Amino acid sequence: MTVNYADLIHEAFVAPLRSATIIDDEYPTWEDWLGGHAAHGTNGKITDPKGKRRWESSEKIVKRIEQLRERSLIVDIHDGGSESGRIQNYHHSDLVILDYQLDGQNGDGSRSMEIARRLLTENDHFNLIVLHTQQDDDRLITPFVDLLTRLMRHPDAINQKLIDQGEDLIAELELSERLQSAFGPQHYATISAYGWAHFRTGLADGNLAENHPIFAELTEIAAEQELTKQQIAQLTAALCHKLNQKYRDHFAGNSAPGLTWSKGDNLWIKTNRGFIAFTSKKSKTNLIEVLLGALSNWQPTPSRLISGKIRNLLHAQGSQLEDHFLQRDHVGWLFYRSLVEEGKQSTSPAVNSELSRQVERYTDLIRDGITEFGAKILESDAPADGGCDTRNGGMYSFSEAENDDAHDHYNCFVSCKPHTGLHLAPGKILVDGEDYWVVVSPSCDLVPGQKNSGGKTASYMKFTAARLHPKKNIVDVRSSAETGNFIFLKMQDEKVKAFSIYGAAEGSTGERYLTQRAFLADNEGRFHDSDGNLELIARFEVEHSVSKILNFQRVDFVVHDQQLRYEYALNLLSKVGAHASRVGLDYRCPQKPPQE
Numbered sequence: 001m002t003v004n005y006a007d008l009i010h011e012a013f014v015a016p017l018r019s020a021t022i023i024d025d026e027y028p029t030w031e032d033w034l035g036g037h038a039a040h041g042t043n044g045k046i047t048d049p050k051g052k053r054r055w056e057s058s059e060k061i062v063k064r065i066e067q068l069r070e071r072s073l074i075v076d077i078h079d080g081g082s083e084s085g086r087i088q089n090y091h092h093s094d095l096v097i098l099d100y101q102l103d104g105q106n107g108d109g110s111r112s113m114e115i116a117r118r119l120l121t122e123n124d125h126f127n128l129i130v131l132h133t134q135q136d137d138d139r140l141i142t143p144f145v146d147l148l149t150r151l152m153r154h155p156d157a158i159n160q161k162l163i164d165q166g167e168d169l170i171a172e173l174e175l176s177e178r179l180q181s182a183f184g185p186q187h188y189a190t191i192s193a194y195g196w197a198h199f200r201t202g203l204a205d206g207n208l209a210e211n212h213p214i215f216a217e218l219t220e221i222a223a224e225q226e227l228t229k230q231q232i233a234q235l236t237a238a239l240c241h242k243l244n245q246k247y248r249d250h251f252a253g254n255s256a257p258g259l260t261w262s263k264g265d266n267l268w269i270k271t272n273r274g275f276i277a278f279t280s281k282k283s284k285t286n287l288i289e290v291l292l293g294a295l296s297n298w299q300p301t302p303s304r305l306i307s308g309k310i311r312n313l314l315h316a317q318g319s320q321l322e323d324h325f326l327q328r329d330h331v332g333w334l335f336y337r338s339l340v341e342e343g344k345q346s347t348s349p350a351v352n353s354e355l356s357r358q359v360e361r362y363t364d365l366i367r368d369g370i371t372e373f374g375a376k377i378l379e380s381d382a383p384a385d386g387g388c389d390t391r392n393g394g395m396y397s398f399s400e401a402e403n404d405d406a407h408d409h410y411n412c413f414v415s416c417k418p419h420t421g422l423h424l425a426p427g428k429i430l431v432d433g434e435d436y437w438v439v440v441s442p443s444c445d446l447v448p449g450q451k452n453s454g455g456k457t458a459s460y461m462k463f464t465a466a467r468l469h470p471k472k473n474i475v476d477v478r479s480s481a482e483t484g485n486f487i488f489l490k491m492q493d494e495k496v497k498a499f500s501i502y503g504a505a506e507g508s509t510g511e512r513y514l515t516q517r518a519f520l521a522d523n524e525g526r527f528h529d530s531d532g533n534l535e536l537i538a539r540f541e542v543e544h545s546v547s548k549i550l551n552f553q554r555v556d557f558v559v560h561d562q563q564l565r566y567e568y569a570l571n572l573l574s575k576v577g578a579h580a581s582r583v584g585l586d587y588r589c590p591q592k593p594p595q596e
Contacts, residue, residue: 012308024099100133129276145185166238424525427569429560437465448524467515468499
């Protein structure tokens with residue numbers, strides 16, 4: 001049986017759904033039925049005995065609820081009234097069906113937009129949302145742009161002279177009517193997201209449609225009218241200004257994290273907290289099919305599918321897995337004793353160790369399910385048309401020209417992780433001005449309080465760090481990445497920079513030098529916060545140039561926001577250990593006679 005990629009999207013995102021909440025003021029709630037505010041009338045209508053409310057026909061309501069319940073979903077109904085601003089009423093629901101006209105047929109949709117905005121920016125539970133409206137399918141662009149602009153930062157300012165020139169150009173060429181389809185809210189959103197300055201730079205290379213396919217029709221108009229790059233900039237400036245005036249009250253200070261959206265007719269918006277699709281109440285398409293169609297149009301990459309599958313397996317089987325490796329109370333008893341002996345601390349080595357063990361066990365127990373799912377992804381793949389990549393690989397939207405950058409970011413990702421913890425550990429990166437150091441002491445030597453004796457807390461913790469030597473050109477080390485002699489760190493500008501623990505990148509081991517230094521860290525190696533940065537105060541021995549007396553010199557390290565993953569830190573520990581334990585041997589190589 002052939003595996004379809006859409007089936008895998010369904011398995012990762014739709015099949016795990018357990019509950020749905022309908023937010024619609026035309027649906028009677030449980031409170032309405034039980035409070036006597038709703039009753040069955042004639043011709044399948046639901047009436048309010050007091051004549052204050054009007055609801056949709058029971059036939060339509062039941063049909064939509066059945067669409068959800070046939071998927072084994074628990075369905076709840078809210079009217080979006082006084083509770084509209086309280087997203088905690090909806091955060092528990094895997095799927096939210098949201099009505100656009102919560103404030104009436106003549107309203108502006110602001111009530112539903114506020115609910116959607118908060119679910120997509122504030123809710124910790126990742127919601128899938130389907131927004132449905134009384135408008136026809138060809139009018140769904142209205143709520144789509146209404147919400148999208150509320151999730152975006154305010155656009156860059158555009159020079160007024162450029163806007164005026166664009167308006168004159170549109171009038172001169174009589175392009176107003178044609179531009180309505182060639183340039184709409186999605187084009188405007190694309191320019192706003194990239195930034196006006198970046199967009200103008202994209203115009204300069206003459207490949208506007210190639211870089212931004214949504215502008216294909218605008219590029220066609222420009223070619224027909226023989227417009228210059230400057231005239232295209234004028235044209236888009238005027239069009240952007242018109243829409244900017246319309247939506248200027250919607251924009252936020254910053255765009256929602258992870259914001260992306262559809263560029264075609266199948267409308268959807270995604271942030272790192274949710275995904276929303278759009279449909280008309282007049283459509284006969286099943287709501288779940290609408291959602292699946294939008295998810296398929298988004299084209300989540302294989303990596304995202306695997307991530308979703310991991311999350312769902314843990315959610316579905318978590319309690320069973322937990323019971324599998326916590327059956328013996330002896331283990332829990334001794335763990336808790338170690339926790340009590342440790343006492344209340346800002347960091348807990350006992351909890352950290354237990355966390356690592358449990359995560360490892362969870363990983364082992366779901367491994368077969370994830371491996372099987374990964375095999376399905378490969379089975380669904382096929383060679384791409386006209387290229388060497390595969391269809392699924394093409395979802396990542398990178399070209400062969402970005403191959404080197406892709407390897408840099410991959411090497412950074414597999415070797416480093418975001419910084420965690422509040423004290424020293426192997427692989428922590430410490431920065432002193434332009435100097436970078438990596439901690440290479442074993443974990444057992446870096447546990448605060450572990451080496452205390454007699455109930456007295458030591459002030460300092462001894463640790464060893466190796467100096468990292470920055471490589472001026474990352475191109476020179478890409479071919480040697482597999483040697484394990486290099487570290488790839490992402491810097492503040494999002495670019496990856498290469499470092500080596502050796503002072504020379506070429507030659508035999510004997511020609512390299514490695515700098516390691518013993519430090520004494522204040523407060524047993526615990527970090528402290530300084531203006532939002534984690535810092536560490538440490539000291540090292542220096543010899544006075546005249547008296548030759550050893551003194552301690554203070555250094556204030558800033559803790560880098562990335563650290564080495566444990567196995568990569570162990571790799572450096574082994575190299576430093578080999579360097580420290582090396583011995584001199586008396587082997588000799590024959591000398592080549594001098595060339596005449």
